[in-house]
Amino acid sequence: MANLDDIASGFGRTSDRGIDDGRSRDRQVSVAIAIGTVAILALLPFVLHSFFVFQVTMVMIYAIAIIGLNLLTGFNGQLSLGHAAFYAIGAYTAAIMMDSFGVSYVWTLPAAAVICFVFGFLFGLPALRLDGIYLALATFALSVATPQILKISLFEKWTGGVQGLVITKPDPPLGLPLTQDQWLYVFTLAVTSVMYVVAKNLVRTRTGRAMMAIRDNPLAARSMGINNPIYKAVTFGVSGLYTGVAGALGAIVVQFVAPDSFTIYLSVALLVGLVVGGVGWLPGAFFGAAFILFVPNVAEHLSKGLSGAAYGLMLIVLMLVMPGGFAGAMRLASSVLKKPPV
């Protein structure tokens, strides 16, 4: 686990620059919390039941996808109902590379990242013309088209058509005494930590501020010299990259890809996760991911026949109680606990 701690403390080092004492203490506290969380999470697979380990792995994977959506929607103000497409491209990239070309699973992640970045960037270019609900329709169309394109008989040689592809689970490297599930958990945790820290730092840089300026007032952003089209298209690319990496990880962990796993419902689920976690608040992704993974199960448990209604009801009540998602609740809690910063 040494490498994970390095990442976490590296995050601390870079963020201490030029901040006054009070802020710096806050920073240290949050870094300590981050290290503690990662350490506890790293120990989880050794005490938990293996199915639960699998589920927590999936929570982290969805969280990466939601972080990607958050960068686009929360920080850049572009609504997307199409992220299932990026997830699917990432998943299929990993599956095809492993299945047809025998590439090691580790190398499928950078490949999925590059492909999804390029695809996101290219999709972002025509999307520049569209705003709000019209962009929602364009991305929605992307979501609807994805399963259909994956099923085309033309590509069946690689995609496996309607049946999809089955992948074998990787063994832990260097003969580590871990089960496959435990190893994938640790691997996912490492990837998630890196992706999270990168996203966290990205939104605090000049680039991140430009993204948010475009969200808040495109006209003002442009008059400050920000190149809106480039930033918006690149944000689309980065967002696609995150979701694509999540898709690749998801394919490796689930060991299976099929067109019908990547329908519009996945896009909607990611959006629900984003809003429940809190739009524009990165840690919210983990709450949101847990929500979309566990709450439908809970609803199923409450009532078989009315599970959908139970889910919908929980969603509506949650939104009525905390319209800002977990982010809003956290902000409220911290402002009650200590005086709000002036």
Add this chain to the structure above:
Amino acid sequence: MELLGQQLTAGIASGAIYACVALALVMIYQAIGHVNFAQGEMAMFSTFIAWQLMRWGLPYWAAFAGAIVISFAGGILIDRLVFRPIRTAAVLTQIVMFVGLLAILNSAAGFIWDFTSKSFPSPFGANPLLGSRLVSTHQATMVIATFVLLVLLYVFFRYTRVGLAMQSATENPASARLVGVRVEWMIALGWGMAAAIGAIAGMLIAPVVFLEPNMMLGILLYGFAAAVLGGLSSPGGAVFGGFAVGIIENLAGTYIPEVGGELKLTIALFIIISVLVVRPTGLFGATHTQRV
């Protein structure tokens, strides 16, 4: 040429369905400024209510009217209970509310009336129209009904006090309130009307696609595309968009070889987006100008 004629007729017939749904979507967009993702499920639920009323022995037109009245009340109730408390919340929060509503209505309908498909009667009969095998009398009536609905809405929004007040309430709530418009009630009224129009659309569609909880999912996609293509601020545009989507979908399926059949929907959506890239507010939508 004969094939083209047939495909056009079939396109217009399915276009009428999309136009109905698109009209309901535009209606609620006018009232609340958002696209209602649960519109299809609301329509489906209303249609089930009509079906249930008929099961209890009411004649068709009584059930028809009953379903419209109940839906109208239901729409207002949904607004008061669910959406009024979060009127000022972010757009995304409201979208998630729609998702929740959709899940509830779909699951509740499945629970009450189960998931087997039921046939829904048509008062106009399913006989072929004038010997054409592609269009039934019912579908022809549907096209006419859509246009009647459109004219009624136009008159309502253009010439009645309430219609004008509703428009002003969405356009500029603060000013509307200052001149004495009860903005909150106008929004509730918009929900009621959208639910009622949805009920009409559902009852017109049900004889064609059969009544079951998931009947609207596919149709809503097309209705959404139609509404956006026509321009969300224009009921006439929505109806035009509905027919356009129906025709494009049928022609693409027939004339684009190889992939046409498999990718009918994808091609239709691709064409719609190409149009939107050229005209970002839809074909008939008002261009939004902003004062700097």
